[in-house]
Amino acid sequence: MPDSFPLPSRNVPVIDFLATRRSNLAKSMAEPGPDADTLKAILTTGTRVPDHRKLAPFRLQVFQGDARARFGDALAAAYRADYPDHPEERWQFEAHRFLRAPTVIAVISAPKDCVRGTPIWEQQLSAGSVCLMLCLAAQAHGFGAQWLTEWYAYDSRIQAELGMCDGEQVAGFVYIGTPIQAASPRARPDPDEIITHVNDAADIG
Numbered sequence: 001m002p003d004s005f006p007l008p009s010r011n012v013p014v015i016d017f018l019a020t021r022r023s024n025l026a027k028s029m030a031e032p033g034p035d036a037d038t039l040k041a042i043l044t045t046g047t048r049v050p051d052h053r054k055l056a057p058f059r060l061q062v063f064q065g066d067a068r069a070r071f072g073d074a075l076a077a078a079y080r081a082d083y084p085d086h087p088e089e090r091w092q093f094e095a096h097r098f099l100r101a102p103t104v105i106a107v108i109s110a111p112k113d114c115v116r117g118t119p120i121w122e123q124q125l126s127a128g129s130v131c132l133m134l135c136l137a138a139q140a141h142g143f144g145a146q147w148l149t150e151w152y153a154y155d156s157r158i159q160a161e162l163g164m165c166d167g168e169q170v171a172g173f174v175y176i177g178t179p180i181q182a183a184s185p186r187a188r189p190d191p192d193e194i195i196t197h198v199n200d201a202a203d204i205g
Contacts, residue, residue, distance in 0.1 A: 022183040024144030027098040029177030033102030046134035057123035061106040068098035101175035109171045131172040144179030
């Protein structure tokens with residue numbers, strides 16, 4: 001670790017990358033996923049996020065290989081218990097959710113006791129930042145990435161499967177793989193409609 005980092009300077013490739021960033025659909029990913037060294041780099045970069053008081057209020061679980069199918073069995077069982085009348089095809093769809101990409105990372109918000117003065121909300125924002133940073137890091141390494149939650153992020157049975165404790169939440173599941181089709185543009189908010197420039201007291205409120 002260096003004693004200091006260089007001051008920010010204009011970086012046109014990064015500007016262009018961020019200006020055109022677009023999620024790749026998990027259903028449009030295929031093998032290969034990142035190898036061990038690349039995955040380690042993605043995970044290391046992904047956890048370089050704002051973190052008030054350096055609490056690391058998050059933890060990650062990486063699913064690859066057969067572990068994706070085993071987790072899918074838990075998804076299918078939970079879904080089937082809730083919707084026993086749904087067709088077999090739908091249960092199979094749930095079982096195959098983690099098979100949509102070769103690598104799936106569960107990002108779990110795990111806030112520390114607020115006694116140190118860092119509000120829980122700030123810690124949750126830090127965990128959310130990990131999800132986005134993982135996507136950016138994966139795409140910077142040439143892979144597709146998508147941040148999803150879906151129903152199972154909020155299901156207590158699946159949370160137990162992930163070994164989650166009281167107060168923890170799934171910030172997201174980040175799917176990483178090789179995209180088989182280019183991402184298409186999507187509508188974005190008009191900056192003029194959501195941004196206010198506060199230049200003096202008269203602008204407040």
